[in-house]
Amino acid sequence: MSVASQDTAIRTGRITRTLIYVVLILFALFYMLPLYVMVVNSVKPLSEITGGGMMNLPREFTLDPWFKAWSSAQIGVEPTGLAPYFWNSIKMVVPAVAISTVLGALNGYVLTKWRFKYDTILFGLMLFACFIPFQIVLIPMARMLGLMGLAGTTWGLALVHVVYGIGFTTLYFRNYYAVFPTELIRAAQIDGAGFFQIFWRILLPSSGPIAVVSIIWQFTNIWNDFLFGASFAGADSQPMTVALNNLVQASHGVKEYNVHFAGAILAAMPTLLVYIVAGRYFVRGLMAGSVKG
Amino acid sequence: MGFLDIDNTTKSYGSVEVLHNVDISVEEGEFLVLVGPSGCGKSTLLNMIAGLEEITSGEIRIKDSVMNGVHPSKRNIAMVFQSYALYPNMTVGQNITFGLEMHGTPKADREIAMRDVAKLLQIEPLLDRKPGQLSGGQRQRVAMGRALVRNPDVFLFDEPLSNLDAKLRVDMRTEIKKLHQKLGTTIVYVTHDQIEAMTLSTRIAVMNGGYVQQLGTPQEIYDSPANIFVATFMGSPAMNVLPAKVRVEDGLPHAEIILHDGSATLLPFSQENLAAWEGKEILLGIRPETITDSDGADRKSKNIAQMINRIVVTEPAGSDTFVSMQLSGKDVIARMRSDAEVRPGQDFNFAVNMEKAVAFDPQTEARIQP
Numbered sequence: 305m306s307v308a309s310q311d312t313a314i315r316t317g318r319i320t321r322t323l324i325y326v327v328l329i330l331f332a333l334f335y336m337l338p339l340y341v342m343v344v345n346s347v348k349p350l351s352e353i354t355g356g357g358m359m360n361l362p363r364e365f366t367l368d369p370w371f372k373a374w375s376s377a378q379i380g381v382e383p384t385g386l387a388p389y390f391w392n393s394i395k396m397v398v399p400a401v402a403i404s405t406v407l408g409a410l411n412g413y414v415l416t417k418w419r420f421k422y423d424t425i426l427f428g429l430m431l432f433a434c435f436i437p438f439q440i441v442l443i444p445m446a447r448m449l450g451l452m453g454l455a456g457t458t459w460g461l462a463l464v465h466v467v468y469g470i471g472f473t474t475l476y477f478r479n480y481y482a483v484f485p486t487e488l489i490r491a492a493q494i495d496g497a498g499f500f501q502i503f504w505r506i507l508l509p510s511s512g513p514i515a516v517v518s519i520i521w522q523f524t525n526i527w528n529d530f531l532f533g534a535s536f537a538g539a540d541s542q543p544m545t546v547a548l549n550n551l552v553q554a555s556h557g558v559k560e561y562n563v564h565f566a567g568a569i570l571a572a573m574p575t576l577l578v579y580i581v582a583g584r585y586f587v588r589g590l591m592a593g594s595v596k597g
Numbered sequence: 598m599g600f601l602d603i604d605n606t607t608k609s610y611g612s613v614e615v616l617h618n619v620d621i622s623v624e625e626g627e628f629l630v631l632v633g634p635s636g637c638g639k640s641t642l643l644n645m646i647a648g649l650e651e652i653t654s655g656e657i658r659i660k661d662s663v664m665n666g667v668h669p670s671k672r673n674i675a676m677v678f679q680s681y682a683l684y685p686n687m688t689v690g691q692n693i694t695f696g697l698e699m700h701g702t703p704k705a706d707r708e709i710a711m712r713d714v715a716k717l718l719q720i721e722p723l724l725d726r727k728p729g730q731l732s733g734g735q736r737q738r739v740a741m742g743r744a745l746v747r748n749p750d751v752f753l754f755d756e757p758l759s760n761l762d763a764k765l766r767v768d769m770r771t772e773i774k775k776l777h778q779k780l781g782t783t784i785v786y787v788t789h790d791q792i793e794a795m796t797l798s799t800r801i802a803v804m805n806g807g808y809v810q811q812l813g814t815p816q817e818i819y820d821s822p823a824n825i826f827v828a829t830f831m832g833s834p835a836m837n838v839l840p841a842k843v844r845v846e847d848g849l850p851h852a853e854i855i856l857h858d859g860s861a862t863l864l865p866f867s868q869e870n871l872a873a874w875e876g877k878e879i880l881l882g883i884r885p886e887t888i889t890d891s892d893g894a895d896r897k898s899k900n901i902a903q904m905i906n907r908i909v910v911t912e913p914a915g916s917d918t919f920v921s922m923q924l925s926g927k928d929v930i931a932r933m934r935s936d937a938e939v940r941p942g943q944d945f946n947f948a949v950n951m952e953k954a955v956a957f958d959p960q961t962e963a964r965i966q967p
Contacts, residue, residue: 421800485679485680485682487679487680487682488682488684488685490647490649490669490676490678490682491676491682491684491743492677492684492695493649493668493669493670494647494648494649494669494670494674494675494676494696495670495695495696495699495743496696496700497668497670497695497699501699505684506684506686507693509686510685511687
């Protein structure tokens with residue numbers, strides 16, 4: 305075995321290896337370029353940007369654009385900065401991610417361990433939710449939110465995202481639990497644990513990797529969503545993405561590019577953080593169940 | 598009325614019946630082994646006793662109360678699974694006491710019960726570890742501890758040794774037997790391994806195709822198999838089954854079999870009612886260990902027949918030597934002492950203990966009962 309694998313392993317000489325690394329580094333630099341431009345220009349005074357030389361490092365370093373974007377920039381009609389909208393986004397994202405993940409886990413649990421007739425068809429229909437374009441549901445969703453009295457509220461937005469996310473979270477958890485040994489569930493049943501006890505005590509503690517996948521996925525999607533935010537949010541419940549758009553698209557006065565860049569980085573920060581903190585579980589969780597062992 | 602009654606029980610999935618009218622009554626303290634090839638319905642039957650599968654028709658009773666539709670946790674049973682099914686997120690101690698906790702046993706009592714079981718199974722040093730940090734044999738002990746701690750009426754074992762390596766399997770087998778002798782509990786044990794079945798059980802139910810083929814003590818199953826399936830399934834190497842014609846000489850029935858060179862020889866039956874089959878074909882069943890050299894023949898037997906036949910292959914296995922030959926066109930294995938002097942190609946004088954020979958009806962494959 306070991307002899308065979310040595311023969312078929314890719315053997316790379318020093319030169320090819322160097323070449324590969326050079327190409328990879330060039331690609332990496334190219335991909336990092338936008339981030340470089342954003343960071344560099346967000347710490348320059350506006351005059352330096354308008355004077356040309358977008359690629360240059362700042363001659364005069366300032367954090368003023370960041371403070372302005374956060375707390376005093378003109379968003380719509382109020383000079384509030386992005387801060388209140390940031391909190392709007394948090395208030396929408398946290399419950400939406402938590403609820404959709406827990407519901408997805410419950411769905412996955414039922415679909416794999418409490419099988420019933422036509423459960424695969426039901427699962428297929430839930431998968432369908434992953435393929436419905438946002439635009440199609442805008443008007444019916446607006447009507448539903450209105451009927452429920454949730455129009456223009458953060459809770460309404462959270463609800464929309466929960467509904468949209470369940471398809472994905474169910475898919476993740478179902479596939480994860482499909483390879484979870486059913487004998488454990490049976491052992492717990494004999495031990496006298498009920499439906500929810502098995503879920504909380506046996507299944508959820510073993511769901512770490514897939515929960516991380518679900519949370520990252522939901523968090524990024526919901527945080528970055530613009531369409532639902534722009535369509536369903538009221539003036540005081542607009543999420544970060546909509547506020548950023550309003551900041552950048554403001555049609556009056558001077559275009560403060562440095563403030564815009566700072567604001568854009570602020571808007572992207574939470575998703576970046578989630579990836580950095582939980583990212584290494586992400587791939588692991590996505591791969592779980594695909595390979596035996 | 599037994600301790601555990603399986604009364605005319607049937608299991609169907611849709612229109613497919615997988616268990617047909619199973620009738621088994623287990624006494625208190627008995628060790629019943631359900632044995633059979635995969636797909637024979639033995640695990641299904643065990644799951645029905647556990648309450649993990651519905652009973653389609655018939656009744657299962659434990660201590661005379663009907664268990665149909667009763668939740669697994671309310672049957673006072675405990676089960677050891679093939680994969681052990683230890684909760685991976687809990688320590689060994691928590692695994693053992695989880696069932697007690699779910700049944701509302703106070704923490705202090707749980708602690709005492711856990712200590713007792715851990716001591717019995719010698720897993721005290723492992724109580725704070727997670728199942729992932731245990732070896733196969735240790736997991737097996739923990740799984741048994743989890744079952745023992747609840748002090749159930751009936752223990753159910755679902756192929757508990759099949760994930761262990763060969764040596765450990767033998768050790769754990771002895772351990773389970775010791776435990777049964779010490780505690781005197783009622784056990785229903787599923788396995789596909791006929792040696793496990795023989796060594797552990799007080800009674801065996803041999804199953805095939807959803808039917809109980811034979812129910813009896815290990816000795817009954819081995820010596821008087823009810824049909825060809827039981828005869829060939831139990832025992833290793835399997836019982837030799839070869840066609841033979843019944844001839845009556847001096848008023849006694851004989852089996853006429855064909856040697857390697859095409860000549861016929863007669864082996865006298867001990868079973869006299871076979872005279873009724875005179876001139877007809879039967880299937881003759883001979884266990885490998887009843888074909889030996891003359892010195893190795895059973896001295897207590899009153900019916901040792903001699904025959905000279907050519908040896909095809911010898912397989913020394915240390916404790917025994919297996920010798921194969923041709924009889925009536927079939928490969929037949931004989932089990933010799935390891936010091937028997939046998940060579941391939943040799944014409945050898947075999948001694949056949951015909952007291953132990955059995956005869957089967959070729960049509961029904963059932964044993965022709967003496």
